[in-house]
Amino acid sequence: MKKKKLIIAGAVILIVAVIAGFCVKPVKQFFADRKAAQKTGFYMDTVVTADITGENCGETADAVFNAIQVLEEFCLSKTAEGSDIYELNEKGKYEVTDSTLGILEKSLEVCKKSGGALDIGIGKLVDLWNVKNRQTPPSQEETNALRGSRYEGISVEANDVTLKDGVKIDLGAVGKGAACDSARDICALSGVKRAVISVGGSILLYGDGEFTVGIASPETGSADYIAVLTTGAGFVSTSGTYERFFDYEGKRYHHILDPETGYPVDNGLCSVTVVSDSGILSDALSTSCFVLGLEDGMKLCEEYGCQAVFITDDGKIYTTDGIRDSLEISDDSFSFAD
Amino acid sequence: MKIGLIKKADIFIIAGVVLICVLGIILLRSGDSGKLTAVITVDGEVYESVDLSKVDSPYEITTPTVPRTVIAVEKNAVYFRSSECENQLCVKSGKLDRGGETAVCLPAKVVVTVRAQRNVDAVTY
Numbered sequence A: 001m002k003k004k005k006l007i008i009a010g011a012v013i014l015i016v017a018v019i020a021g022f023c024v025k026p027v028k029q030f031f032a033d034r035k036a037a038q039k040t041g042f043y044m045d046t047v048v049t050a051d052i053t054g055e056n057c058g059e060t061a062d063a064v065f066n067a068i069q070v071l072e073e074f075c076l077s078k079t080a081e082g083s084d085i086y087e088l089n090e091k092g093k094y095e096v097t098d099s100t101l102g103i104l105e106k107s108l109e110v111c112k113k114s115g116g117a118l119d120i121g122i123g124k125l126v127d128l129w130n131v132k133n134r135q136t137p138p139s140q141e142e143t144n145a146l147r148g149s150r151y152e153g154i155s156v157e158a159n160d161v162t163l164k165d166g167v168k169i170d171l172g173a174v175g176k177g178a179a180c181d182s183a184r185d186i187c188a189l190s191g192v193k194r195a196v197i198s199v200g201g202s203i204l205l206y207g208d209g210e211f212t213v214g215i216a217s218p219e220t221g222s223a224d225y226i227a228v229l230t231t232g233a234g235f236v237s238t239s240g241t242y243e244r245f246f247d248y249e250g251k252r253y254h255h256i257l258d259p260e261t262g263y264p265v266d267n268g269l270c271s272v273t274v275v276s277d278s279g280i281l282s283d284a285l286s287t288s289c290f291v292l293g294l295e296d297g298m299k300l301c302e303e304y305g306c307q308a309v310f311i312t313d314d315g316k317i318y319t320t321d322g323i324r325d326s327l328e329i330s331d332d333s334f335s336f337a338d
Numbered sequence B: 001m002k003i004g005l006i007k008k009a010d011i012f013i014i015a016g017v018v019l020i021c022v023l024g025i026i027l028l029r030s031g032d033s034g035k036l037t038a039v040i041t042v043d044g045e046v047y048e049s050v051d052l053s054k055v056d057s058p059y060e061i062t063t064p065t066v067p068r069t070v071i072a073v074e075k076n077a078v079y080f081r082s083s084e085c086e087n088q089l090c091v092k093s094g095k096l097d098r099g100g101e102t103a104v105c106l107p108a109k110v111v112v113t114v115r116a117q118r119n120v121d122a123v124t125y
Helices: A002-033 A057-076 A084-091 A098-113 A123-129 A140-144 A175-190 A279-292 A294-304 A321-326 B008-033
Strands: A036-043 A046-053 A093-095 A154-157 A160-163 A194-199 A202-207 A211-217 A221-231 A234-240 A245-248 A251-254 A269-276 A307-312 A316-319 A327-329 B036-042 B045-051 B059-062 B069-074 B077-083 B102-105 B110-116 B122-124
Touching (some): A036 A057, A057 A084, A057 A194, A084 A093, A098 A279, A098 A294, A175 A202, A175 A234, A194 B122, A202 A279, A211 A234, A221 A234, A221 A321, A234 B122, A316 A321
Parallel strands (some): A221 B102
Antiparallel strands (some): A093 A160, A221 A327, A245 A251, A269 A307, B069 B077, B102 B110
16 A cells, blocks of 8 residues: 555655656746846947847847957948948948958949939048038039949959949948848847847848837937837838938928938928838938838849838828838828828 | 545635636736836947836936937836937937937937836837
8 A cells, every 4th residue: 555655655756757758948048038138339420229138138239249249340330440331431442351341232223223312432522511510511513523433443353342433332221220131130040039220220120020110200310209100020221311410490400311312302202211120221222212212222122122201391101012010100290191 | 535536625725726826827917007217328238227216216327438428217217318429319319208209319339218018119210
């Protein structure tokens, strides 16, 4: 009788132990999934924020920030001595790293496809407008003098990049998106569950399920949003007139330049948001579409299979067909155009 | 009194445990939903974190930065009241009162973000 009881007790303990054994992993996972890290930093002349959940979230946030810093300092920066773009702009010919090469090639593709609406070769024009504390626009003579310097003056052969026609490269329109691409690679390697990373308003959404992204108010930028986009994993980028600007004689001069005129784009748009499965593409297209305007911008997005939201100065919102139902307007002074 | 294998006392214990679990779940779920937290970071480090839903009377936080910024904290809202920076973009940002909203003073490296259970994951700008 006693023996029987012992056997039963032993069996019960064994079963419990086996069940517990099977539970360890899911229980560990349960707690790991609930770990969260938030981090803020300053790179690429803007704010970078990371909001990551899952195992190794803290280490992943650190790795993402390091990667963005490396991308800036060794590849894309126009001002950091020793970076690929700095050296290329100084010397006119330079052998760039593979990272920089990939970003240049993708950018040049969009430059071509957008008919020059995106132009990474107008570094001198960008510098002319970016003079510190500028409160008056440059003269027509000054901008005209830089007209011949366009992306067509950039040629790439293997890793050797050559600049002609006085071209200087500026990757301001694609760098933040490229940084989001690097961030995604790191998240995928580290196995975190979910990550939302913003590089100056260009956003990586990583993980399963849905994400909500506010589209900045044209009045205040990131401090307020006028509509909410619900979307899955991917990248979201916005170009808007409110980000950097000065007012002169009742007119707003913002930072999105029309390479054709040499002046800020003035076509009735105040922001364009692009959703894509590539960070660099979402960034490049948001600028391209802003410069192209509503009609041609829509066409370019369709060509790339990306979704977009266009907001006009008079508060009308236009979207590509695939995104309309995912966008909810939260500010009464804005409405869908149709 | 016996009901099969289970004693009356057991039923009370089981009922009690179930009740505590249910109450616990309800409390955990409801506790956070209305909470609005302002997180102020200086050069990437958290400088102050404020539960905005519990602010009774408004006050100011001055950051030890160059340029210096003054952040106003109110019930369910936070904003840059003033800044010694040149462009004043942070002050022009206005009030933050929904989760996901962010205002930045780049020259001072001060970031104010509002977090909430609801609202958006991020704002694109």
